[in-house]
Amino acid sequence: MTTEATPPAAAPGPGPRALARQRRRRAAAHFWRQYRTHRAGLVGLAVLALFALVALTAPLTVGSDVASVTDAPGRPLQGPSGAFPLGADRYGRNLLGLLVWGSRVSLLVGLLAAVLSVAIGALVGITAGHFRGPWATLLMRVTDWFLVMPTLVLAIALATVMSRSLGTVVLAIGVTSWPTTARLVRAQTLAVESRPYIERAKALGGGHWHVMTRHVLPNVMPLVLAQATLMVSLSILSEATLAFLGLGDPSVVSWGGLLQDAREAGAVSSGDWWYLVPPGLAIAVVALAFTLCGRAVESVLNPRLGVTR
């Protein structure tokens, strides 16, 4: 960072740190100007802001009581009505409240799993791109192997043998979904490392750690962020899937768990669409919003992809 932006030694004025800050602010403003032209990306962002607001204010609006099975306010499987706009679930709990409360777990698990997955991917990608030689080749072989693996089967197997908890779900999704990120990051690392300033940094005595963290990482970061946005949508879907298969934490309310409840309560054969539609719709809308944002970020960074606006 500092090596890139060293000003002429004699020149008075802002120091290297201030310069770097300025440059970053300019880059961010430039990025936002381009992002604004992607209508789908803006819609996605707005939807996400709405869901984030709902999830963050859930303790104030519905409170954790909504998930309590013991003193549920409504009749089991009660259809939509004035007091219960989305009906009541099989224990008589308010479905709208559950939907709002469930957003917390679904979003949290989705975000954490995506962060874990992208972190592993970035680490593997940068390592494999920076160190050449047999070990890097081996690392990429492992990545390819994971890439081809049916990741859900792997995640299910992991979640089956481990205890039922949110941590397990995050881990199961995170450790199975990183290979795509690793591949992208490695390609980018190779591109960065072929630039002359890396050679300069090495000639000045910069070690592996210095080059990887100070030069490669900042340049790979935008790609990693775009990838993370896309991964969140996949993670939310995976979380819902695991919960639907009964592998989630049974003590917390999540959208996937609500769908599993609905199926077990026989909502399908009795045609109780109002029980099934809202949780699935919420999953789909959030996943789509993250995908739209991720694609918009991606196409700002790489206009060649030709994503429609």
Place this chain on the structure above:
Amino acid sequence: MSTGTGTGPLPIRETVAPATTTPRRTRTTRTTPYLHYVAGKLAGALVSLLAVLITGFFLFRLIPGDPVRTMTGGRPVSAEQLAAYRREFGLDLPLWQQFTDYCGKALTGDLGTSYQFRTPVLDKITEALPNTLLLTGTAFVLYTALGLTLGTRSAWRHGRLGDRLHTGLALTLYSVPSFWLGLLLVIVFSVGAGPVPGLFPTGGMEDAGTEGFAHVVDVAHHLVLPVLTLVAVEYGQTLLVTRSALLDEMGSDYLTTARAKGLRDDAVRRRHAVPNALLPTVTLIFVNLGRTVAGVILVETVFSWPGLGGLFYQALSVPDLPLVQGLFLFFASAVIVMNTLADLVYPLLDPRVGR
């Protein structure tokens, strides 16, 4: 959602050849390069299968927690029963001996005995396999064809209304949980919603007591909704991959040349652009087979289809560890074998590969 062939985004001009998943070129030698290519691919596949075998072992052994405890699921079991289960699954032996036993058995096709059904795991798998092949095969052909056709059209007229509609729909369906879509289809078309009567069966593969042609029609009738669900959630991926592969090709000089020669637009597309865009697409279709496996598990669960995915669900809800392990080995190996087969076919599709 992988951008596969994309070079690194970022304001960086120089790009190194992107590491794509396309087959690596093997060294050119004097004799029959294709054979060398095949040998390399087969060796790679063998190593991958070995890795699956090892993962299958350690996944179900070294994870914290006692497999027998997991399997009995907290039910009150006496110490003798636990010891008996340990002996049955060979868990009382030292780890290395368990491993050699496991490898020896797995290689001879003995995947252990299902805890739940008390029959060999392999028998359960061979029993369910044809049903899964029927469902997956039908869906695979349909969604690949649909994705390729629509993706090509979208890329060729990119930015137009049709492209935006198709991409938008594909992205939306891609974000929809497959099991939820399946459940909705059951409610609308099987249970019947409003004016729509129950048109299709809610689940299963056949009704009892049909024979001959009537049986075929019956199975086809049961097949409609599961296939529809699978196609809907999977075709988007193919569409987007095809579209971006073709967009990558569209700036190429040879297309300008082809147009300059006076070829019709249609011919430029079919004879020049599409064949070149096809290779990365086909690669990614096969790499994404793992995702299809996930879709199959969910769709079979929702529609009670008597296949491998439904079996997997039954196994993991017990949990029946030998069966989960056996199915894990099977799914992973199947995906590797399919990918290897695809690798072996590439040189015939594209002469640039495998020289």
